[in-house]
Amino acid sequence: MSYPAWQPWEPHSTPSVRASHADRERAVDVLKAGLGEGRLEQAEFERRVTRAYAARTVGELARLVADLPQGPVPPGTAGSAVPSTFVAEPRARINAKAVGSAICGALCLVTVGITAVPAVILGHMARAEIRSREEEGDWLALTGLALGWLSIAGWLLVLVMIAVVVGTA
Numbered sequence: 795m796s797y798p799a800w801q802p803w804e805p806h807s808t809p810s811v812r813a814s815h816a817d818r819e820r821a822v823d824v825l826k827a828g829l830g831e832g833r834l835e836q837a838e839f840e841r842r843v844t845r846a847y848a849a850r851t852v853g854e855l856a857r858l859v860a861d862l863p864q865g866p867v868p869p870g871t872a873g874s875a876v877p878s879t880f881v882a883e884p885r886a887r888i889n890a891k892a893v894g895s896a897i898c899g900a901l902c903l904v905t906v907g908i909t910a911v912p913a914v915i916l917g918h919m920a921r922a923e924i925r926s927r928e929e930e931g932d933w934l935a936l937t938g939l940a941l942g943w944l945s946i947a948g949w950l951l952v953l954v955m956i957a958v959v960v961g962t963a
Contacts, residue, residue: 810851810852810853811851811852811853812850812851812852813849813850813851813852813854813855817852817855818846818847818849818855820855821846821849821855821858821859822843822846822847824859824862824864825839825842825843825846825858825859825862826839827862827863828859828862828863833862833863834862842858842859845858846858886928886929886930887929887930888929888930888931888934889920889923889924889927889929889930889931889934889935891916891917891919891920891923891935892916892917892920892921892924892929892931892932892934892935892938893931893934894912894916894920894938895912895913895914895916895917895920895934895935895937895938895939895942896913896934896935896937896938896941897938898910898912898913898916898938898942899913899917899937899938899939899940899941899942899945900937900941902941902942902944902945903945907945907946907948907949909942909945910941910942910943910945910946910949911942911946912942913938913939913941913942913945914938914939914942914943914946916935916938917935917936917938917939917942918935918939920932920934920935920938921935921936921939
């Protein structure tokens with residue numbers, strides 16, 4: 795039996811995503827259901843299971859189970875390039891400026907406060923971007939802001955104390 799091949803009109807990005815162990819196990823579960831329902835013969839089932847465990851991409855797994863039902867399919871989604879079982883959940887992106895702010899804030903002690911100003915600037919920029927782009931990392935930006943402002947306040951306090959000591963001398 796031949797397997798449905800990838801077609802040039804199907805999207806290129808999703809089928810090339812590397813398959814995880816969980817993806818392979820889901821494909822094998824679909825194959826087991828097909829065997830149990832009499833849709834596959836034992837020899838065909840064994841060949842497909844072997845190929846499922848050897849598959850490197852989600853697209854390869856999708857081709858192995860494309861001709862088998864995979865549970866209730868909503869109307870209009872039949873024949874999609876990759877079954878929804880294998881599509882990864884999108885994750886929110888962490889703002890890079892928030893990460894930079896947290897790193898600069900953490901380095902305030904090591905650099906004797908030199909990175910305090912970049913921590914504050916990056917923290918404020920990151921918080922604005924996080925609100926407008928709906929990104930993650932607000933706690934990182936707040937950490938950088940807090941450490942940066944504490945370092946700046948510490949240096950201001952040191953300068954005021956030096957001024958007082960020099961002024962009274």
